Amino acid sequence: MNVNEVLQFVDRLVVEKMGRHLNDVEKAVVEGTWQRQSYNDIAEKCHITEGHAGDIASELWQLLSEALGEDIKKSNFRSTLERISIGESQNPNICIANNNYFFGSQIINEPLRKSKESDTNTKSQSSYHDLTLAPKIIKFYNRETELKTLSNWILNQNTPLISVLGRSGIGKSYLVRRFIDLNLEQFEVIIWRSLKYPESSDLLIDDLLNISQKNIKPNNHNKLKQLFDIFRDKQCLIILDDVDNIFINSQLAGQYKTEYQDYQNFFTKIIETENQSHVILISQEKCKEMECLDEELYPVKCLELSGLAHVEILRDMGLKDENLWLNLINLYEGNPFYIKNIANSIKNVFDGYVGEFLAENELVIPKDIQTNLQLLFNRLSPIEQKIVIKLSDSEQLVSREDLKTSLDLSSTDLINSLESLQHRYLVTKITGDKIRFKLSNVFKEYMKNCSKNSC
Known part of the structure; x- marks a missing residue:
């Protein structure tokens, strides 16, 4: 066996046992172990710690031991696979090991196979998965609750339209990809498309129709009908990422x-048409199709992601002063994108000492975060911009009445704009003896710096 055959063999075992493919670190462990590299060598290649590489490997050896019915570990991984390799079988296309049948690149567990219905086998053989544009996951952090929610909505409640919402960098796409990796076998068709550089819905529908290998009819109405015929016949999962790019800048969210x-008609049709498929929209902004006013009439679910609050997110970033990591995470609102950027700055300037950085007593905004927030500010309507400037100037929480008076706004403009800012996850409503509004701390600091530098 060569290393590619080994990777393929192990990947199929993982799919059979876990319902997902090998991630990048697991592939590196398999490849490195086959080439007799140390965990330290593997860790350096993946930019992780040696201990983390060892933990991933230990989990993988346990899984392979259960799948093959042998005690697999680093020291005997290669020799065991060579012993059961296809080269030792009289049939060069078949290898048998403890009732696991390896047919070329496909592994089937015989007892499980016999228990499955024939239609399940047919579904597996005809499945189509296009995840070319989906992100790759090396480490998944502390989103188990959100994963369970997403799984329940799709697998138990059969919700046709789901939106995963939150600020840029919060981990929306990684969450959805993790769900897919854990549930590949549940869907005959999985397609991931990005609207970062959006195309018309007509072209998107053409793209989706190609999965059916049917002749596409020229009339758009007929094409939409063909698509929903597929959604009824097959269990499809369609992911549209970066949906906020089809929304207008300088307008309400x-x-x-x-x-x-x-696209609005397409999303509405998903809700109104009976089918066995699901569409997930990933966006920084909520539109009205993403809101659920009546769950019985409009089967829509919104999963809004907040920041992470777990030190594991900093585990492999080379920082020191672990007792202060949670302070750093909270300062940057648990946003993985912000945290990665500031961690790099701390390594470059403070040699990784978090305590020395925090002693600066300033919420530093690295250049990449500034660029991200400038793009977000440019998306705001003129009235939203006035509101965030006012909120950034105030050291206290600000009431609706104060905003209305100081900015001389009508109730309609103020209410619509405050709602829009909440739909962009920039402003939070704080309840108490009086309702007040709070601007994101990171965005607030960015606005202060802009005011000083006239940006």
């Missing part, structure tokens, strides 16, 4: 650009 109005 979730307003469609003229050339992308047909």
